[in-house]
Amino acid sequence: MSSRQDDIRLGADIGGTFTDIALDVRGMIFSTKILTNYAAPEQAILDGIEIVAREGGITLGDIGIVIHGTTLATNALIERRGAKTAFITTEGFRDVIEMRTENRFEQYDLNIQLPKPLISREDRFVVNGRIGAEGQELQPLDEAALETIADRISAGGFGAVAIGFIHAYANPAHEKRARDILAKTVRLPISISAEVSPQMREFERFNTVCANAYVRPQMADYLTRLQMRLKDMGATCPVFMIHSGGGLISVETAAEFPVRLVESGPAGGAIFAADIARRFGIEKVVSYDMGGTTAKICLIEDFTPRTARTFEVARTYRFSKGSGMPISIPVIEMIEIGAGGGSLAWVDAMGRIQTGPESAGSEPGPACYGCDGKRPAITDADLVLGKLDPDNFAGGAIKLDTAASEAAILCDVGERLSLNVVDAAFGICEVVDENMANAARVHAVENGKNISDNLMIAFGGAAPLHAARLCEKLGIDRCLVPRGAGVGSAIGFLKAPFGYEALASRLTRLSRFDADETNALLDDLKATVESFVRAGTSGSIVREITAYMRYAGQGWEIPVPLPDEPFGDNAAAKLKRLFRENYQRFFGRAIDGLGDLEIEIVTWSVKATDERPSSARHALTQGGLSVPATVTRSVFDPATGAMQTYGIVERTTLASRDRVAGPAVIVERETSTVVTTSFDAVIQSDGSILLIRKGVSA
């Protein structure tokens, strides 16, 4: 019997190690972590739901909505566990996904191997028919040849089909026709590049449509199974999926465009941080999510995470740019580096300490887990420096072995560099913190921002241990460690709007700008995005229009936000002004004295989201009286370079406005927040910890 209530919402995030479940019962959050079940991913969700439903005192029929994000699509791409897929492409371009950019991602290593193409050469079919750069037909589609290809695909034991033709973003007619011809005889899901990723640049677009087709059968099966099992258990509510752009889409859309689910978990983390930014009214935020394997850093401006149009998954070589595969879809833009609690430390040829990207994972885990891990991980260094309590890690679930950490650090780092164990552990932490700081700085520069202007929001198991030091390195004065930081992404899902973004590449010079044509194009995009958003909401919708622009001749476009109104006669002059303003923000100065230098638009984007009810507002508080620590521990202090006496405080004993003076460690079930000498901590009215540099006001 259904008793669905709109104010009971459930978020489920399937990650590489854990499946996180967060249940929101009228504002109260109940959460749990279950080990991810690779054979039957839905099982971990169902197990978790039972736990939180019991804790929350509800039945499954009470749940109003389930919001789900998963790394399953990402993992299928990384581990190459997708369907046998056929790719049909333009004659002459069979090898686009194999030849990539013709570049080596590492210049000095002569033994690199390029990632194998997602679809092997023998499964790539070519057909005559050619669209030109302006969208004009240069050569008609060879329909007879397609019928032959259809027969071969039917007989070839394939599970999915992708179609990608040159310049299809400008004119999808050939791709659509090819799909129609194939569909007459081929009983397989068919993905076309003009729908999956209508952006210029053939390698990225073809790879994206191939990736979509490749994971589609598996994801469709999984989603169907999940919905059935939920129904069997009495949950009759709708299930929505969080996509890589941070919005919600229906399960049906997700099953058709599963590539949009890639990196949806980290997207949930960014939404989580954005919600906290909004709660406190903080306009410039950098979110810092550090888990077991990687750290993710994302800029959030005006409560909205930055988005991009392309990103790279499945990097194969030390997280190097270019060693993975590009996916061109709207995503929340973040930088991800191999820096997590499990990242291993080692010493290179120059006697320099290095960390990651190799990770100890959960098996064998860092040396201190006492499960046969012999190599030192970041967690080992944190333990040796006194940041972690060996008897109270992960709620006491694992008793940490400090001696094992010390032995591993001495063996792999200390002895090689003639450092004592504490200095070696400090070296490891300094290097991983510096790596994260550098990544954050470069990410900010790529977006034309100054990192030190931001407030940091730190979550994920390892982040609170490193956040204060990271802030010191980045010149950031304030950092929030929210409640529920351990399951941040799943909580973030509950805050995600129904939203969708559609893109269209149309190279347009401002001197030849045609307002009517552009208005028609944007109307099409608006209709597309609204149809997706209307699947989940009947409330009011907010639209964002963005043009990706550049000086003609440049190769990289900057996003220029535009007002949501039709273009009129003065549109070109207005676009020029907006572009120059934005360019100046990115690169310091617009280019002057270049006479007739042209400006062009490469891609249009329309994003629609439903308006969310605003959550309760809180103001940052400076706090009141200092709470003295009753217990102390010896913790290494990075600023002084020596062990210092840190106060130890239980988070659960602290109340709103309590102030804890650094140096201190605030401990709780899932993590510990290190307050370095230069910071104090203040408990906020929503239970967050604010780390604030001494002498700075909230």
Add this chain to the structure above:
Amino acid sequence: MSDIGDIRMQVMWNRLISVVEEQALTLMRTAFSTSVRESGDLSAGVFNPKGEMLAQAVTGTPGHVNTMAEAVSHFMDAIPREDMFEGDTYVTNDPWLGTGHLHDITMVSPSFLNGELVAFFACTAHVVDVGGRGFGADAKSVYEEGIQIPIMKFAERGKVNLDLVRIIRANVREPNQVVGDFYSLAACNEVGHRRLVGMMKEIGLASLDTLGAFIFARTRDAMRERIAALPKGRWSNELTTDGYDAPVKLAASVTIGEDQVDVDFTGTDPMSGFGINCPIIYSKAYACYALKCVVAPDIPNNAASLAFFTVHSPVNILNAVRPAPVALRHIFGHMVPDLVFGALAEALPGRILAEGAGALWNIHMSVRPAPGAEGRRAEVLMFNSGGMGARPGLDGLSATAFPSGVHTMPIEATEHTGPIVIWRKELRPGSAGDGKYRGGLGQVIEIAPLEGHEFDFSAMFERVNHAAQGRNGGGNGAPGLVKLDDGTTMRPKGWQHVPPGRTLILELPGGGGYGDPAGRSAETRAQDEYKGYLTESRS
């Protein structure tokens, strides 16, 4: 002995590398020339006030490694310290003081902190045009190759030298793009400067002396250890290349000493009358690149690591002197690694890869309306790569730039830059050298003018008459081929015409194989056959 001070030094070293990475990124994001923005033909670095390179961006291409590293000292010779001011930027495209041809613009900016000179930032990028005869081999001297900019100030105290800008505008075919790139180069040094000063203030450094000494000491120790592990002696190699109208022999001897590796180009053919000559600075850059790949791939580039490599040569095609034409110096520059690897293969048997396509197959097209037809004019540049040689233990990479570090451009982007249609850009079956490990495949490219157009193209293609050789019993890669679709054979170098309605076909060379072909397993061969790597298996 290490201590915490060392750890802090190491962290600052990382930060310095991150500073120059930001510098390079800014250049790519703001550049106009496709060669920089799509293909990464650039470099960026930071130097101490003595002109010694402290760190270099990972982003960039090897051809600029050593060239830019030496260029800064030339700037210091030309501009006395008392003429250097905050906000200055200096420029040159002198092939012998910069990076080997007029198309590369090098800019150097002094970085001041509290009135003291603390560093220099330098960057280099390849611009789309410098006037003259255009990007090709046909000039008889450097004077025909374009405008020469001696070392001078592009900006003084932040104010741009507009006279220089006007002269450049009047001399180049694409003034907006070229001047735009000048601004991008200056801006990227500015970004580096701002980050460096920010870092020094935060840490409380007044100079980079201590950090520099640390970087150089650590690097030297590591390099010494690597060179000590090498066999000592002298090994030689020769390589015959297509040349412009007659084959050109390249020769090198590699001497590995106790504390030094020297490359001597004695025996190389004399200078050419065509623009395929290479200034020594560029030959040296690629010689050092080859040595570094083998000896110390993981050690960062800086003055200390590069000091272990020396290069000598009498005047010849790899040490061309003014006023030789040098526009296409990249062709032989790109062949230098294969030349050096051949010598190293004797010193380090079993460790050196086979020869590959080597030089990029760059093509520059000048497109115009056919006689009597309406249409557009455009200059279109493409970078394309053949196959890399097989590695001991691994097949060669197909259609991959090596030794150059550039990317190709997407054909959808290229077709937007001018009225051409690229009908094919695909692997070239059967082009790889056989062997236990086979070479990388070349590629086939077919380009036609859009209806109602025709084009001239500047050919700069190598290994058409001289294939990449296999190593240790491996077979040779297939040589390249340049022709029209009606069967007309075209020359591998020089400007030529493609009339309306015809298609230019480029078949790029494959890489050489490694080891006896009999050692390749039947299963691997069957895979190659099945995938259509050996003969075309049209689907």
